[in-house]
Amino acid sequence: MGTGSLVLFLLLLLARMVQGEVVHDFDKCSWFFQGGVPPRLAESQNWFRICQRYDNHYQYATLYNSELRIPVYSAYRYPCSIGQSAGYRPKIWFYEPQIDNPASKNDMQPCDVPSSHFQAVESDYQKSNYDRGHLYPFKLNDKTSATSTCTLTNAVPERHGANVRWYHQVESFVQRLAWICRQSKRTMYVVTGADNPTQNKMNNRVSVPGLVWSALCCTSAQDLNNDPCRSSNVVSEEVDIPTYDNDFSFAFMKNMEPEANAEHLMVREVQKILGVGKIFDRCRGTTKDDEAETFKEVEALISKLAISTEDQEDISLPIPAEENPAADGDDLATQQADTPLEPASKEVDEVCESTIVNALAPIGRMISLVTNGVSAFARLITTVINIARILMVAILRVPFGIIHDCAGCLTIMVTHLIVTVATVPQDLLGIVASIISDTVGVIAWSARMIKYLVRVL
Structure with a gap:
């Protein structure tokens, strides 16, 4: 020393x-x-x-x-x-x-x-x-x-x-x-x-x-x-x-x-x-x-x-x-x-970037849910069309006494109808609820992001 x-x-x-x-x-x-x-x-x-x-x-x-x-x-x-x-x-x-x-x-x-x-x-x-x-x-x-x-x-x-x-x-x-x-x-x-x-x-x-x-x-x-x-x-x-x-x-x-x-x-x-x-x-x-x-x-x-x-x-x-x-x-x-x-530092940019990513995440989920909802709705429409076709065939065959040939057809129709009524509306309700929930989340995140950006700017 x-x-x-x-x-x-x-x-x-x-x-x-x-x-x-x-x-x-x-x-x-x-x-x-x-x-x-x-x-x-x-x-x-x-x-x-x-x-x-x-x-x-x-x-x-x-x-x-x-x-x-x-x-x-x-x-x-x-x-x-x-x-x-x-x-x-x-x-x-x-x-x-x-x-x-x-x-x-x-x-x-x-x-x-x-x-x-x-x-x-x-x-x-x-x-x-x-x-x-x-x-x-x-x-x-x-x-x-x-x-x-x-x-x-x-x-x-x-x-x-x-x-x-x-x-x-x-x-x-x-x-x-x-x-x-x-x-x-x-x-x-x-x-x-x-x-x-x-x-x-x-x-x-x-x-x-x-x-x-x-x-x-x-x-x-x-x-x-x-x-x-x-x-x-x-x-x-x-x-x-x-x-x-x-x-x-x-x-x-x-x-x-x-x-x-x-x-x-x-x-x-x-x-x-x-x-x-x-x-x-x-x-x-x-x-x-x-x-x-x-x-x-x-x-x-x-x-x-x-x-x-x-x-x-x-x-x-x-x-x-x-x-x-x-x-x-x-x-x-x-x-x-x-x-x-002064301009914000790199760390502030990272915080802001993280905030924006978190805000966009619900939007992505909502787009996905909307896509699924459209798909389910299209499936429902297709099912209704098929049921209508089966009913038309059954109605046309009844006058000619061929009811026994339609028994299997009616069974398929009723089964398909029950499955559709039991599942598709539930899917649609769930999707609609998710869309509403995510929409609220997007609005909340957007408000917070705008508030943050206003403070930074």
């Missing part, structure tokens, strides 16, 4: 002992964890505990892996909008200077350094084809709390298509579940993390995670008299949401391949997959006794939220847009109305 590396290593050890943002433990910001207890994970000498400090306030907590140069998790709450200034997305994201230099200021600072031994910097993301994916989402809280989420110690590299799906399938529901939680006079504790590092490294330095997860716990805050989040000013949601007056827990997990969908899980399932101890100190739905019932109830809430999301345009949850990686935050930000959108 060279002299320079040795000095940096000694500074790294010293950073753990200084009083400030990079801390030895999370005591300074313990209120971001349910019960004041951080998730129980195995220790690593490469991990930094960060009480994320911005505008002279602690905003949330992050466990950071300096070897992979990405966060292990960020822990945050809702409601918890700290500070008075309006939230904004800085053109240059922040970083944590104390990781590199223990003598630096406590607050996060704009990332104007060209490189860092222990953390990701702006230049890593430039021209990388990766989004800076928030763990603590920008839109959950507002004011300076929202601004503070735009730090690279709270971001992991994500393909844009995966980032879009994470937003629609996880972050939007986390926000609405947090609104439901607050409506019942409770607090939502959230821990969002990244795991399963892939072989890919952004800029040959920053690890790209294989999955991202988020665990929620809605319960009452423990210390109401000494809780900065409880005294924060929170803007009213002003949207219609279901009511649910009970504690609950829930979890999401997504493979970060762009086409993969997010999974709905119980918290204990996430703990088992990650191989960690308890994420929450105590929360309803995190034990064998109550997890199945709690999971079922929250799934029902999510179903209601999904229906309301499709039925109405919700301006409070913006449509994701690709942004300039070198400027404003490029995760899923709200674009200004007068700012032109």
